[in-house]
Amino acid sequence: MNLFYLSPELSLVGVAIVVILLDLVVPNKTILAGVSLAGLSLPLAFSVALWGTNATTFNGMLTVDQFAILFKLLIVAIAALIILASVDYAGRFLAHHGEYYALILLAASGMMLMAATTEFITIYIALELSTLSLCALVCYRRDRPSSEAALKYLLLAVLSSAVLLYGMALIYGFTGTTSLVEIARNIGRNAIVLMGMVLLVAGFGFKIAAVPFQMWVPDVYEGAPTPITAYLSVASKAAGFAVVFRVFFTAFGSLDLAFDWALVFAILAAATMTLGNVAALTQTNIKRMLGYSSIANAGYLMVGLAAASALGRSSVVFFLAGYTLANLGAFIAIIAITNHIQSDRIDDFAGMSRRTPVLAAALAFCLISLIGLPPTVGFIAKVYIFSSAVAVGLTWLVLLAVVNSVISAYYYLRVVKVMYLSEPAEGPFPSSGALKVALAVSSLGVLVVGLLPYPLMRVAEVAAAGLLP
Template sequence: MNYSLLAPEILATAVGMLVLILGLIFKDRARQSVGIISLLSLVAVLILVILRFTDTQVFFNGIYQVDTYANFFKALFALAAVLVILNSSQYMERFGNKKSEFYALMMFATVGMMVMASAGDLLTIYIGLELMTVSFYILTAYLLEDETSSEAGLKYLILGAISSAVLLFGMSLVFALSGTTVITQIAGQISREPALIAGVILIAAGFAFKIAAVPFHMWAPDIYQGAPTPITTYLAVGSKAAGFAALLRIFIFAIPLTQFNWSLVLAILAALTMVVGNLIALTQTNVKRMLAYSSIAQAGYILAGLAAANQYGLKGVLFYAMLYVFSNTGAFAVATAVEVNTGSTDRDAFNALGQRSPMLAAVMTICLLSLAGIPPMAGFAGKFYLFSGAIQAGYLWLAFIGLLMSMISVYYYLLVAKAMYIGSNPQTGAMTVKAPARLALWVCLLATILIGVYPALLSNWAQTAISIFM
């Protein structure tokens, strides 16, 4: 058995422990280097995953699986973590003497996500989920002197614990009726019984909370607004993608469409999520809160691909999850820069940003247009795959709702662009952005444009990743 395929998880875990220990032993001297160590280790994880992308191995009788699907998401998590750490360089002063713990928790959250992507067992998924969410509970409340951050952390802890209990209860019902927790073995051991249906509903509800799908979205706006902006970024892109990675594996293998027609339920859930997320976003004046509701709507678009459960739909889920990392991280990176320079993320704080920092305004505009699905940005190609899958599956109405909501989203995205290019601001000085954050901004900008202009590379990568489902 080739245990070297577990190197990404082992490396990330070891570095997380190392960073934590260095911070405890060397204190001030270590804090200057822990960020570099964490960043380089995540780059190494990304390279390892890409180099061995097509290698597959099943460990521990199906409990843990390394395959193209898991490797795709591991690359996504490592890439998102790299961008978040680069962007957090301008936020470090607010973390005071807790820098080592920040990087360690980021590493542990990333390990939890990778475990969720490779888990072939319900309990392994739950372990990965809890490792990720416990790290996020702490990171959300990381600004101890900030009342909104502490409140957000407490809310996330309470609501997250409830959702985890619901998810675990659903898993226990499935185990009781199937006699196994291995995902690939569940389908052959179950039949349609009321208790099983209840278990599936509870599992779906637990994951719907993690991906902020309506009606389990109520936590997202307050937590996104109160958490430190780099943590909000990782919550929006990493945590959501991890939820979809596990949800997709469960619904395709453990509860197949040949036995349970769950696609219509997911289609309705996707439609509600798109509508509620976009309509409430229209009224928001705080950009972080607006992006929170936008993130809810984006979950609806991805759910449309999962509901389709065909080649276009599943490829669209992975394709959109990857491009969402660049578009959303870019938007939040600009919000971080504005918050650091002005102390606010209200839309008024973005006034005249086009004059004060043309690059920040350009990145924000392009990333928001990508989230809206405007060609030739990456978001257009992603939504094309998702809605094409929905149409092929017979959900023309779902694709129409998705298209309509995408058009509505243009309005509140352009309100931010209007403030940046037309709004007035008494402050005329240029905004300062540290070099690592500038690098993250450039990566997000170029990737958003290049994926939109030439989607074939990512499309082929996503196609290879979903081959295990075909």
């Protein structure tokens, strides 16, 4: 038992407690955001210090390898950007700032644990730690849409975790253990294991927003406070994929089983991206549209999962990093705009290129990355993930994914068209400094990684290679 291996999560929980306590004595609530941001440097430093270790601790419950640490770094970065993006929003629309930032940090610690857990009980606890924190955050405005979204999120989350638990119980009953590594040793291919695997796919499918477990996404994305929508769309999905990778590659990695689940994920990928893209076409609310876009992106990510190879793994890690940059950038620009115009309707974005040229340009750039056009990271990520699928012979799936990317160009570019070609309703407006910093970081990330993808690709390869025990 070595607490140093758990130090990123422990320090993050410590920071969250400090933020809640500071809330009681500090009159100026903006300080809390500063403390949370500064506090995030602790898990960042610990994660960097742990890079390169390859250890299992707490009786096999927790694994510290480069795969886990890369996801921890990603989630720390996401949490930092979300906190930056929240400062202005929280000041305008939210009460109880201390708990708000603390819940963001607690959700982050749960998601960091999700990437590192290698045992069913800890996977479940980490999953619920993040889900329950996020659910409280979804409800944070406590008005009608927000509480309705939170109710839908909670009920479906509990339903899916019950299904997940039943799957875990079946696998445990067959193998007599809850540790992923030992499951891999005891497992065979029979009805109980296959049914357990199907239940696990259903349970995790909710978390990563895969069809047919995606119905919560549009409503929750629309009703939640916008920074939390952004958080859900990137961090929750990244952590969900991390835990799916752990479970399916470590526990069910044997060849005959991998064939079964790779086929399931290929079919789910096809359904997920098609439904996400087609449903996004008719949306009038930008948060709802990005909700469907997030479903579609889960489909692209599952293409890499269906490849079930080392190349597939590293391409998914790279795609997640690129998707995070582009989607967060788009959401931060939307937060900056909607904070001022107080409307999520796409039509109300008319003439933003003249009202706020920088925000409009950044939003357009991030949307272009989400389509997957060069010179953005979205292009490289899609080429990478599709090539991994072609390498194992999933050409039909890649063709479908390319057709889907073309469909998606319509609804992303419609937003750009409204911003650049429609007449503005009112005059220009300024935006806050914290939002500008967050937007600059993510948009520059989209551009720089798009032009120089090799270093991040190398890191993704190292992380993906370190996954298997």
